[in-house]
Amino acid sequence: MSARDEILAAVRGALRDADRAEAPVPRGYRSAPSPADVVALFAERVVDYRATLSRCTPADLADTVRAALGPAENILVPDGFPVGLGGAADADDLDSCDAVVTTAAVGIARTGTLVLDHGPGQGRRALSLVPDVHVCVVREDQIVPGVPEAVALLDPDRPQTWISGPSATSDIELNRVEGVHGPRTLHVVLVGS
Amino acid sequence: MPAFPAAAREALADSQLRRNLAHATSTIRAKRAAVVGEVDEWEELRLAGAAIKDNTLRHLDEHLLTLEAALQSRGATVHWARDATEACDIVARIAHGHGVGEVVKVKSMATQEIGLNEALAAQGITAWETDLAELIVQLGDDLPSHILVPAIHRNRAEIREIFRREMAAVGRPAPADLTDDPAELAGAARLHLREKFLRARMAVSGANFAVADTGTLVVVESEGNGRMCLTLPEVLVSVVGIEKIVPTWSDLDVFLQLLPRSGTGERMNPYTSTWSGITPGDGPQEMHVVLLDNGRTRALADEVGRQALRCIRCSACLNVCPVYERTGGHAYGSVYPGPIGAILNPLLKGVGVDEQTDSLPYASSLCGACFEACPVRIDIPEVLVHLRSQVVDAHRGGAPKPEAVAMKSAAWVLSDERRLTLAERGMGAAGKALNRFGRAVLPGGRRAVRRLPWPASLWTGARDLPAPPPESFRAWWRRTGRR
DSSP states (O other), X not given: OOHHHHHHHHHHHHTTTSOOOOOOOOOGGGGOOOOSOHHHXXXXXXXXXXXXXXXXXXXXHHHHHHHHHTTOOSEEOOTTOSSOOOSBXXXXXXXXXXXEEEEOSEEETTTTEEEEOOOTTXXXXXXXXXXXXXXXXXXXXXXXXXXXXXXXXXXXXXXXXXXXXXXXXOTXXXXXXXXXXXXXXXXXXXXXX | OOOHHHHHHHHHTOHHHHHHHHHHHHHHHHHHHHHHHTOTXXXXXXXXXXXXXXXXXXXXXXXXXXXXXHHHHTTEEEEEEXXXXXXXXXXXXXXXXXXXXXXXXXXXXXXXXXXXHHHHHHXXXXXXXXXXXXXXXXXXXXXXXXXXXXXXXXXXXXXXXHHHHHHHHHSSOOOTTOOSOHHHHXXXXXXXXXXXXXXXXXXXXXXXXXXXXXXXXXXXXXXSHHHHHHHSSXXXXXXEEGGGEESSXXXXXXXXXXXXXXXXXXXXXXXXXXXXXXXXXXXXXXXXXXXXXXXXXXXXXXXXXXXGGGOOOOOHHHHHXXXXXXXXXXXXXXXXXXXXXXXXXXXXXXTTSOHHHHHGGGSOOOOOHHXXXXXXXXXXXXHHHHHXXXXXXXXXXXXXXXXXXXXXXXXXXXXXXXXXXXXXXXXXXXXXXXXXXXXXXXXXSOEEESOOOTTTHHHHTTSOEEOOXXXXXXXXXXXXXXX
């Protein structure tokens, strides 16, 4: 018998006498009351993760992103990014790039999380990973209260990267250290409507 | 591996280890309590998590077939592995097929469970662990001691020594002036591993969740090493235990709340990656998923123990366990330490197979803290007691153990009033005698005996024996005339 058939047979054998009725799943957590001001909570939680936060209007976006990039020279700007900044859309040698700017698909207020689904303006997954500085632009109207609202909005067929603060480790005596393998600096630009 | 009592005795003698562990577990406990306290609907999330997992396990055969079809329709190749050897052979075969001599690895409990690194090494393939803690463990030729922070037993001075001594032999050496500052140590690991990420052609991962209906795999991590492995190489192999399934994408809204807060005590872990098969132009263009049994169907067949397969490997039970906090993970002799390891190992391997596994259900005070902390409400104490009875049953026949003899004689005495009266009289005399030697006083003023001669020393070596009262209750009742 193939491994597949044997494992499936073992599963069925193990469940032969089991009660197969579905247990009800409580879903009240999905209608938990929203925080009063999701945008303010998102901003607070992002900073709590030791990311840097800037807020601007759509008109100031280009200047704010340029300021966030600081002295970075080799910049990646994926196709579909809303303002022109110069920079390359992709690179073969990502390790030689200083910084990347991307948009995001969703922001989650309660956890201070940015979700990238790698659509226009976000580039492929490695772009927001290898360069040491990541400037991520999210609009206020993209912010949802919590994880359930984000999961409901997102399309599982697209690859996703959920980002909460810069790369971090707590493996050495549980001291949090930013930047092990991913970007050491995460700069979030929150664009008002 | 030695049985738990022997291994624990050795660990308890290591005061450095106990200091490192006490610091680590108390820190995570406080962080977890704070972020769990923020969530009003926490108890409902636990109930939802338990119910979703139970429902999945009840129909696991159907969900496995759904997952297989979804993965295949999105361009992934699905393999099935009955046991560790079969799983390791599949991974090695894929590596050989691509002429790959090294692979980068995301920390994964399943690949540790099957001993993948050792099996690949035997076939001439080097596996590089890329999680900082796993790197510390691998370079130190050590074993992980915690599910989430595997190098929790090492302090910064020890880590600095390991980096300075070992990094040069396997790649970029540690900087000559490396101090024991955590940021510097992490920086050294970053440089050392980056060259491995950038040249790797194949990666091996596990998965925290596998969504059946969409074929989505989910990896939850902090450092970005997972993202490196999942996106930079050309070939990705994911080894996934068959219990990792959740039925639908929307069920993730429960687990992505429960896992980070229970595990590292964060609102959300820094990185979560999800992918559903191959994305043209982004990430590996060849994907394999190895669905692993390795004892899971055995655990599934155990009606009481089945609930252990709900486990999402958050390690909250380790951090609250008074036994784990004092002995550390190595004493459990397996990749799954702590309370969950004490039930998962016997369930996966079966009881009565070896003494070490049989000792694990006893590695607990049954205080229940693990159940309180478990985000999917696994009643670990219930399963421990259930497994203890299985261990006892497996050892029936042969010479009876001293406990069994003592219990039998107690039953004989307690089943007859005259025998009990006589025994009580004897106890009174013994109590009077022992009271004279009683050297410890228990809370409440009762005297206790610290040390008795062999064979009773086997008992008093680790416990105080409360001295029997000089007078039984019934004797006191008669003497004071309250008939």
